[in-house]
Amino acid sequence: MDGKPGLRERKKQRTHAAISDAAITLFLEHGFHQVSVAQVAEAAEVSKRTLFAYFPTKEDLVVHRLADHETETARVVRARQPGTAPLTALREHFLKGLRERDPITGLNDHPQVRRLTRMILDTPSLVARMERFKTGAERALAQALHESAGIPDLTARLAAVQIVAVQWALAGDNAQRLAYGESAEARTPGAVADAEHAFALLENGLRQLTG
Structure with a gap:
């Protein structure tokens, strides 16, 4: 064979x-x-x-093209190098995606990608279908954090919800900007700065909200 x-x-x-x-x-x-x-x-x-x-x-005719990304964060955590913290691996992976214009980061302005993104954003049933991917991503990441990093179940689930929400928010901001005219090149510095800020918040918890 x-x-x-x-x-x-x-x-x-x-x-x-x-x-x-x-x-x-x-x-x-x-x-x-x-x-x-x-x-x-x-x-x-x-x-x-x-x-x-x-x-x-x-809806599956459209969103299936993103299906492989549902467990992407979980795969990154499981495949990280020994001694690398899960959050560090996820941060580096997201920044790499920005550099490579991975559509899942929202930072890709190829005409067809831009049109497809705009169609998804403007179609409530497609947006709702994407939410199912988000839930699946949270579940897969929580399992990876628990099994491969030894993080307690509740902590893993809470962390997964926060990490996935942050990545989706970053990608959503980029996608919104590019779908309606901004170029990927123009958006890149802001996208990188936003990602660095977001992962710093994740790393430090929400101390800024405690006064």
Whole structure:
């Protein structure tokens, strides 16, 4: 066995990609609510039944592209170098994402990424669907902190909620700015400064609020 997917699996991957590409193309051209699932299925040359087998909801046709990021913070914590604190690893990873213009940091102004971000931000059902990713990210990170860093369960859960919320707030600020005109280059210094400030707050707790 060479580890490569078999013919059936490759066919499924091609079908999945074809449906996704057709959906994104139609949504960006006409609007999320203006395009029906039937139209997506027709454009991808599959039946509605086949489409729903790959994407259970219409919203999944969009947000599945971010699905790999749901457990990203947990993976960073588990893969950190020995002696590296979890928060340090997460800070370095987020700053690296900013440098590399990773769309998950909100700092990517490629035209299609900008349009996709704007569509998500302007569609309540997509925003709500993204919240499910946020909850999943919190759960996965809490488990990683507990299992790989030996942090007590309650502390791990409370820390995970704060860390994920901070990263989502940073990415949301960047995405909002870029979706409506600001360039990634212009935003970068502010994005880095905001990230440094946010992780300093996480590192020091909320002492500034205690007087």
